[in-house]
Amino acid sequence: MIRMDTVERLVSVVDSNIEQMVRMAILHIIQLGTKHGIFKVLSREPTYQEVLDSVGLPNRRLLLEFLNTLKAIGIIEEKEGRLKLNGFSCTLKVPQEHYDSLLPGWVSTLEEIYRMVDYAFITPTHPHVLMDFDKDADFWDIRMTTDFADLYRKTISVAAGLEQGMSVLDLGCGSAAPSYFGRIVGYDGFYTGVDYSSAILEIAKSRAETDNLPVELKELDVRLIRPVNEYDVAVISYLLEYLKPDDYGRVLKRTLETLKPGGRLIILEPFREEFKHIEALEFFEKLNKDFVGFPRRNDVIRTIEGNGFDVSIEPLGRSLLRVTLMP
Incomplete structure (x- = not known):
């Protein structure tokens, strides 16, 4: 409950x-x-x-x-x-x-x-700029294992009602989430994490093996996903900021198609209309060449509604959307 x-x-x-x-x-x-x-x-x-x-x-x-x-x-x-x-x-x-x-x-x-x-400011390829997902995977792993990252993963799991035995699809999973969610669903459930960084997935794989967790990890651009399983929960956290708004529709459609009736999609992002002057934070995130910009919540909602699914969309706070596929 x-x-x-x-x-x-x-x-x-x-x-x-x-x-x-x-x-x-x-x-x-x-x-x-x-x-x-x-x-x-x-x-x-x-x-x-x-x-x-x-x-x-x-x-x-x-x-x-x-x-x-x-x-x-x-x-x-x-x-x-x-x-x-x-x-x-x-x-x-x-x-x-x-x-x-x-x-x-x-x-x-x-x-x-x-x-x-x-x-x-000297050159975007300076060796002290550690923002590339593959080349600088260790730095990204540090970001993904902070207390704040633990907090938003806990927030996602509680908002989703995640329990042992459930199935989870995690897009842009990073290096720490597979073990975190894998421990929650346990051996009676299953977890699939998708990320396009091979270096980050290697860290995730090593961590999952150390914890002896049965998680599945796939190296893939999320824009190309075609999941074959059905899931109780899908997670999209700190991912849409690396996609162009034109790509939201394809990714969200494919994700919703994987949900079981009554399944939930949890989206967590700093929605740009909710945080004044968020462009200041974006300036620093753009040191990563793949960063596009934090999404607008209204754009995400319109995209979901435009895909024709029978869903309930709940904005929670300023950074989370819970989408439930109606039975």
Whole structure:
């Protein structure tokens, strides 16, 4: 039985941590703009080209992305082809009741990504930029084993009503989720994890073998999935941000087709319309060449509804959707 008060509490904690990630990202955006003299150049109301020529950072594409981020979060505006600082202010306030919800694990991994930006401004292929899923699988495994990652996996399992003996399809499974969900469903159930990174799947396989868990792992682009089994639960977490919106329909359709009647699809993402200034966080995530952008919840809902399935769609908090295939 799913206790909604427990689900709502867990989702609230997830949302609080995402909100704080965004706030910290804004601070680091401002720090970067100051450290590299970008704001000094912007004070002259330059054109885009004048900023690119004056700042002197070799990776102009990333610098242009940085300017677009400043524009998206409202630090600058463009008028008649010129960029103007607009007196941006942002109050970084954490409500007292949220302090005990903040988790420390994600802070160090994001700080590492913040440091990578200085190297990325030199070249996107700098060896200190550790954001490639295969080449830098160890760093991604660190991100996937933080207390925050444990929290959102627990939130998914509770929202799905996951129990021993159930079957789970996990798209973009990463290195830690197979063991986590595999332990829950146990030997009477089964778990299938899909990811396109062979290096990350090797870590997942090693961890599952160490725990002696019967999980199935498949190296595959999720856009190409054609599952043959039926599942009680399907999971899509921190995956849609690596897909173009045009691909949502195919992936969501195939996923819903795999569910048993009454089965649940759990989608967990920082939905972009729910978190103000989320573009600041996206700037850092874009150090991964495959990152597209956090999805809009309304786009995901419209895509699901447009596929013609008889489903119940429940938005929970600001970062989770529970979709139930009606019997």
